[in-house]
Amino acid sequence: MTTREASIIEIRDSLLAGRTKAVEVIHEALRQIRAVDPQLRATSQIFQEEALARAEELDMKLKKGEEPGLLAGVPFTVKDNICTRTGTTTAASKIIPTFRAPYDATVVLKLLAAGAIPIAKTNMDEFGMGSSTENSATVGPTRNPWRTTHVPGGSSGGAAALAAATRGMLHLGSDTGGSIRQPASYCGVTGIKPSYGRVSRYGLLAFASSLDQIGVLQSSARECAAALSVIAGRDPMDSTSASRAVPHYLGELERDVRGLRLGIPTEYFPDAIDAEVRARVQEGIDVFRRLGVETREVSLPHTRYANPTYVLISAAEASSNLARYDGVHYGHRARNPQGLVELYARSRAEGFGAEVKRRIMVGTFVLSAGYHEAFYNKACKVRKLIRQDFESAFKEVDAIVCPTSPVTAFPIGAKIDDPLKLYAVDILTVPANLATVPGISFPCGLTSEKLPVGLQIYGRPFEDHTVLRLAHAFQMTTKFHLAAPPVYAGS
Amino acid sequence: MTKSKSDPTDGTPFEAVIGLEAHVQLKTRSKMFCGCENRFGAEPNTLVCPVCLGHPGSLPVVNRQAMEWAARVGLACGCEIARFTKFDRKNYYYPDLPKGYQISQYDLPICNGGEVEVHFANDSGVVRRKIGLVRIHLEEDAGKNIHAEARPESWVDLNRAGVPLLEIVSKPDMHTPEEAGAYLRMLRLIMLYLGVSDCNMEEGTLRCDVNISVRPRGSTHLETRTEIKNLNSFTHVENALQHEITRQMKIKARGEKIVQQTLLFDPEKGETRVMRGKEEAHDYRYFPEPDLAPWIFSEEWIESLRKSLPEMPAVRLQRFQGALGLSPYHADVLVRDVVMAEFFEEALETYDKAQSVANWVTNVVREESNARGISAKEIGISPARLAGLVRAIDEGKVSNQKARDVFKAMLGNTRAVAEVIGELGLEQISDDSFIRNAVKEVIGKHPGPVEDVKKGKENSINFLVGQVMRQSKGKANPGIVLKLVKEELGV
Numbered sequence: 001m002t003t004r005e006a007s008i009i010e011i012r013d014s015l016l017a018g019r020t021k022a023v024e025v026i027h028e029a030l031r032q033i034r035a036v037d038p039q040l041r042a043t044s045q046i047f048q049e050e051a052l053a054r055a056e057e058l059d060m061k062l063k064k065g066e067e068p069g070l071l072a073g074v075p076f077t078v079k080d081n082i083c084t085r086t087g088t089t090t091a092a093s094k095i096i097p098t099f100r101a102p103y104d105a106t107v108v109l110k111l112l113a114a115g116a117i118p119i120a121k122t123n124m125d126e127f128g129m130g131s132s133t134e135n136s137a138t139v140g141p142t143r144n145p146w147r148t149t150h151v152p153g154g155s156s157g158g159a160a161a162l163a164a165a166t167r168g169m170l171h172l173g174s175d176t177g178g179s180i181r182q183p184a185s186y187c188g189v190t191g192i193k194p195s196y197g198r199v200s201r202y203g204l205l206a207f208a209s210s211l212d213q214i215g216v217l218q219s220s221a222r223e224c225a226a227a228l229s230v231i232a233g234r235d236p237m238d239s240t241s242a243s244r245a246v247p248h249y250l251g252e253l254e255r256d257v258r259g260l261r262l263g264i265p266t267e268y269f270p271d272a273i274d275a276e277v278r279a280r281v282q283e284g285i286d287v288f289r290r291l292g293v294e295t296r297e298v299s300l301p302h303t304r305y306a307n308p309t310y311v312l313i314s315a316a317e318a319s320s321n322l323a324r325y326d327g328v329h330y331g332h333r334a335r336n337p338q339g340l341v342e343l344y345a346r347s348r349a350e351g352f353g354a355e356v357k358r359r360i361m362v363g364t365f366v367l368s369a370g371y372h373e374a375f376y377n378k379a380c381k382v383r384k385l386i387r388q389d390f391e392s393a394f395k396e397v398d399a400i401v402c403p404t405s406p407v408t409a410f411p412i413g414a415k416i417d418d419p420l421k422l423y424a425v426d427i428l429t430v431p432a433n434l435a436t437v438p439g440i441s442f443p444c445g446l447t448s449e450k451l452p453v454g455l456q457i458y459g460r461p462f463e464d465h466t467v468l469r470l471a472h473a474f475q476m477t478t479k480f481h482l483a484a485p486p487v488y489a490g491s
Numbered sequence: 492m493t494k495s496k497s498d499p500t501d502g503t504p505f506e507a508v509i510g511l512e513a514h515v516q517l518k519t520r521s522k523m524f525c526g527c528e529n530r531f532g533a534e535p536n537t538l539v540c541p542v543c544l545g546h547p548g549s550l551p552v553v554n555r556q557a558m559e560w561a562a563r564v565g566l567a568c569g570c571e572i573a574r575f576t577k578f579d580r581k582n583y584y585y586p587d588l589p590k591g592y593q594i595s596q597y598d599l600p601i602c603n604g605g606e607v608e609v610h611f612a613n614d615s616g617v618v619r620r621k622i623g624l625v626r627i628h629l630e631e632d633a634g635k636n637i638h639a640e641a642r643p644e645s646w647v648d649l650n651r652a653g654v655p656l657l658e659i660v661s662k663p664d665m666h667t668p669e670e671a672g673a674y675l676r677m678l679r680l681i682m683l684y685l686g687v688s689d690c691n692m693e694e695g696t697l698r699c700d701v702n703i704s705v706r707p708r709g710s711t712h713l714e715t716r717t718e719i720k721n722l723n724s725f726t727h728v729e730n731a732l733q734h735e736i737t738r739q740m741k742i743k744a745r746g747e748k749i750v751q752q753t754l755l756f757d758p759e760k761g762e763t764r765v766m767r768g769k770e771e772a773h774d775y776r777y778f779p780e781p782d783l784a785p786w787i788f789s790e791e792w793i794e795s796l797r798k799s800l801p802e803m804p805a806v807r808l809q810r811f812q813g814a815l816g817l818s819p820y821h822a823d824v825l826v827r828d829v830v831m832a833e834f835f836e837e838a839l840e841t842y843d844k845a846q847s848v849a850n851w852v853t854n855v856v857r858e859e860s861n862a863r864g865i866s867a868k869e870i871g872i873s874p875a876r877l878a879g880l881v882r883a884i885d886e887g888k889v890s891n892q893k894a895r896d897v898f899k900a901m902l903g904n905t906r907a908v909a910e911v912i913g914e915l916g917l918e919q920i921s922d923d924s925f926i927r928n929a930v931k932e933v934i935g936k937h938p939g940p941v942e943d944v945k946k947g948k949e950n951s952i953n954f955l956v957g958q959v960m961r962q963s964k965g966k967a968n969p970g971i972v973l974k975l976v977k978e979e980l981g982v
């Protein structure tokens with residue numbers, strides 16, 4: 001089995017020591033992407049010229065002795081729903097197939113300021129709606145590097161597949177109900193959805209504003225910590241971003257986890273969980289016990305309402321967030337419409353994919369007069385209860401551990417025709433978004449079919465450093481995160 | 492109170508019930524949710540950015556000045572200021588609305604309750620009334636659709652999109668078009684006093700929707716109403732109400748029912764036409780704006796705003812009439828013009844005979860500023876110098892009539908009153924012995940009129956006074972001349 005070491009943190013030092021040049025780092029990253037992309041279809045665009053130009057610029061600066069940023073020379077990929085001045089931002093939708101953002105998202109600006117270099121945009125489910133990256137209207141399905149007949153999970157499936165199949169890059173994803181953690185789990189990488197408000201959403205094409213959060217997918221918790229230390233923090237352009245101080249994530253990793261209390265919620269181990277997933281997760285929990293972490297059972301009694309609550313709230317917000325793609329200001333415009341109403345109706349009917357339309361219709365329905373109280377308002381009340389579940393649990397424990405997904409990666413086409421089956425894949429990840437808590441998924445072994453299983457840790461709001469610290473401690477004593485998939489380009 | 496002639500229900504068994512929704516554009520430096528300049532009359536689509544264009548990925552940030560001004564308006568109207576307020580999305584499609592929703596306020600507006608005291612003159616003198624308010628909330632304005640005359644094309648100008656808009660909803664407390672007009676004028680005055688809006692109906696910074704129903708006089712029941720949208724002048728408001736009240740009375744007189752409708756007023760034809768019926772009413776699917784955190788007003792902040800409020804028109808009107816003893820007419824004219832009222836008050840610091848100063852300010856100063864289309868402060872005479880002129884008149888140094896020439900000569904320079912009077916040779920003669928000599932001379936010359944006076948012909952006194960004035964080249968004090976003529980003739 002090939003193994004890989006975390007490396008984005010070392011790039012800066014290598015540049016400073018003159019062991020390598022930024023241009024070489026970018027060439028290597030491009031080589032890796034080109035080696036795996038024909039099989040995986042993980043990217044939507046590759047910024048070869050722009051990336052090399054930036055790398056040359058960085059090399060010049062280093063030559064002049066300028067102090068490089070924390071992530072100097074680190075190639076990064078951007079999920080296609082995050083705005084970049086370079087290239088297009090399509091959210092994998094045919095409704096804005098050529099949209100060129102006039103600005104960079106705040107996370108992109110922060111990475112650029114830290115010396116990182118955008119190299120590609122990654123494939124996804126249209127507008128983040130999906131758990132398999134099969135709903136990409138622009139690129140088509142992305143494939144799982146562990147088995148290319150299988151999905152990588154979604155919606156950040158392109159980022160997850162690349163994170164698994166390459167090394168030495170940073171991958172920006174977004175997570176509305178599990179869109180970072182579930183593909184991280186299916187592809188055997190480490191993905192963090194930070195606390196809501198920890199990372200600016202400015203420049204993220206909104207799916208559900210109160211649930212969306214930008215995060216990263218990496219080979220290790222340590223890489224995640226390095227990335228988060230650059231992208232986290234208050235953004236005056238995003239009123240929902242938090243002003244509390246950003247902890248020193250890399251420093252926090254080194255603190256001993258002995259004595260931390262880890263909660264095991266009974267509700268997160270239902271019968272529907274695949275037996276092998278259950279076994280790997282239990283073994284993972286044993287690793288924590290050996291590390292001196294206390295474990296105890298906790299209860300999150302409203303868990304079973306989390307998925308319907310998520311479906312209603314995310315659809316309601318999506319129906320409004322996606323209203324701007326109406327053929328008048330943005331997006332695909334129908335030809336020769338008879339009047340304004342037909343212009344709207346046909347442009348949207350032609351431009352959006354089936355899953356997006358389904359959610360817009362659900363969202364419009366649950367906000368409509370007569371149904372608003374029974375659906376949307378009720379869902380908001382249940383969301384509060386779910387949040388309170390976590391608040392109570394976090395009085396007894398410092399973090400919560402559970403599987404990331406009830407199942408492992410499934411074959412392409414297996415669930416796409418049954419939206420309810422597909423939504424069920426999210427049941428263990430949506431509570432983090434509803435409760436605005438941080439969640440991390442990292443590999444805890446493979447099934448007999450050689451498919452990765454993800455372990456998930458939830459923390460208190462703004463204790464992203466605690467979930468990173470636990471994952472890091474786990475990765476210091478295990479080698480699951482170092483396992484490379486069959487499709488792997490890292491050397 | 493007798494009804495004025497403009498009341499179409501006068502002499503009928505009906506009473507009209509009128510409520511107003513006024514939209515006031517705040518003249519904050521920047522727009523409601525972005526940093527774009529807030530200004531009227533720029534080239535189309537030049538005052539725009541990703542936020543007010545509704546660009547994918549952009550997020551709103553609340554303009555603190557707009558929040559403060561909205562609270563100030565609320566405090567000036569005696570509203571309860573919400574300690575906790577939030578924004579909501581009002582979802583609908585229209586080309587002038589780039590996001591497909593308007594950020595507005597639904598169930599927790601900034602201000603609740605309150606009232607506006609209006610006063611207006613009619614047959615029975617000055618009427619004062621208090622019009623109740625339901626609420627005041629803040630929202631963003633939409634852009635402007637511009638339709639081509641000859642071709643089937645429309646354009647959208649988004650300079651206005653995102654401008655802070657205050658919606659002020661009155662109770663259905665008004666019964667005549669005149670009352671409604673007076674209310675709207677007072678609202679405008681309040682905004683001018685607070686300096687938060689120009690309330691220029693031509694530029695659309697004040698717009699108005701009205702609700703009208705008609706009921707049997709004496710009834711307290713609220714009957715089916717119609718709404719007339721987008722009235723953009725005080726005259727249109729009054730004319731539209733006249734028309735609609737008359738139309739509804741005719742329908743009711745025939746024993747038919749009023750249909751709930753939204754109407755548009757055609758000022759050219761003086762008619763209304765149906766815009767949409769009840770069944771076509773929008774379902775705006777309001778829900779809390781997830782991109783903005785709720786807004787908390789602290790007690791201290793509200794108190795500091797309350798303390799910084801200027802004197803409001805109704806209070807000033809009472810002070811001018813009460814403490815200063817002005818006539819209702821003069822007090823009213825001054826209060827309606829913020830700059831003129833300030834000019835008046837500054838003049839009082841030099842000369843405190845309020846009514847004399849008021850006469851001059853509301854008459855000569857006003858004529859001058861109106862004729863030149865500039866404010867009282869710009870006509871070229873300081874309040875102190877004007878006060879000096881009024882004092883000179885009161886002290887008999889110049890006649891009221893000649894003082895107008897002095898006033899003209901004082902414009903645009905800084906010369907003292909006495910100097911100008913002297914230079915023009917317009918000093919008034921109030922010396923008794925000098926005038927008595929002139930009177931004696933005139934009486935000697937005109938025995939006929941003297942006889943007439945003694946027979947009781949009042950007019951002849953005026954003739955003799957005129958002769959004295961002529962002989963003194965208009966400089967004699969006419970009051971003293973009259974007194975001495977009467978004395979000499981013993982009448």
Ligand SMILES: [Zn+2]
Binds near residue numbers: 526540544
């Ligand atoms: Zn703007």
